[in-house]
Amino acid sequence: MKIEQISDHIWTLKSWMFFEFRVWIVANQDGNGVTLVDAGIERMAKDILAFVEKLNKGPIKQILLTHGHSDHVGSVLKIVESTKAPVYGHPIEIPYLEGDLPYPRRKKTEQTLPKDVVRPFYIEEDGQLPSFGALQTYLAPGHSPGHVVYYHEQDQVLLAGDLFTSKKGKLKRPMKMFTGDMHEAIQSSRIVEKLKPVRLEVCHSGSVFDPAKQIASYIEEWSSLQKNRI
Ligand SMILES: [Zn+2]
Numbered sequence: 362m363k364i365e366q367i368s369d370h371i372w373t374l375k376s377w378m379f380f381e382f383r384v385w386i387v388a389n390q391d392g393n394g395v396t397l398v399d400a401g402i403e404r405m406a407k408d409i410l411a412f413v414e415k416l417n418k419g420p421i422k423q424i425l426l427t428h429g430h431s432d433h434v435g436s437v438l439k440i441v442e443s444t445k446a447p448v449y450g451h452p453i454e455i456p457y458l459e460g461d462l463p464y465p466r467r468k469k470t471e472q473t474l475p476k477d478v479v480r481p482f483y484i485e486e487d488g489q490l491p492s493f494g495a496l497q498t499y500l501a502p503g504h505s506p507g508h509v510v511y512y513h514e515q516d517q518v519l520l521a522g523d524l525f526t527s528k529k530g531k532l533k534r535p536m537k538m539f540t541g542d543m544h545e546a547i548q549s550s551r552i553v554e555k556l557k558p559v560r561l562e563v564c565h566s567g568s569v570f571d572p573a574k575q576i577a578s579y580i581e582e583w584s585s586l587q588k589n590r591i
């Protein structure tokens with residue numbers, strides 16, 4: 362596993378199996394432990410725990426999921442077993458990952474975690490999603506119905522899960538095969554224009570710097586693709 366500190370408070374942990382998988386360790390603001398964002402594949406559990414031990418900023422206090430696909434929750438059970446950390450996800454996503462509903466464009470349901478492992482976010486009456494320490498949650502659906510992203514405002518880093526992929530610093534669409542509603546996913550990219558992060562992180566490819574500058578052309582490229590199809 363490759364580890365890189367990407368900002369004052371965030372480390373990226375990367376593993377490979379056919380393609381790349383990233384998870385993020387975020388040092389908690391109060392100096393009390395760390396937060397794990399996404400959980401990759403199962404075999405990453407041991408290395409994640411070993412890194413947190415070595416980092417010496419305290420244990421994993423919580424696990425935040427961008428969404429429930431199997432390659433984002435793989436190490437959850439092993440990490441919960443050893444840390445008892447609570448796991449949070451968007452309430453919209455939970456019936457899909459618990460296997461009550463098939464993900465969009467899938468015929469079959471797929472339970473990626475047992476029931477009651479993931480706790481639903483508390484959502485304010487005005488629809489505002491919670492912040493977990495320095496990380497503010499935003500709904501960015503499309504790749505999956507309850508896909509969220511986490512913004513670390515102080516470090517200006519957006520942890521974007523599978524909202525995008527990237528190639529040589531350019532934003533690319535999420536993987537078609539695993540994306541429920543591509544049109545919705547493209548619309549969700551506007552969150553980047555709103556937040557203007559310095560650095561954007563995705564699970565399966567490299568970082569994108571100053572991504573807000575690319576959003577107009579990213580959306581435009583999709584629109585022209587749609588027009589050509591008619
Ligand atoms: Zn996914």
Ligand SMILES: [Zn+2]
Pocket residue numbers: 430432433523564565
């Ligand atoms: Zn993924």
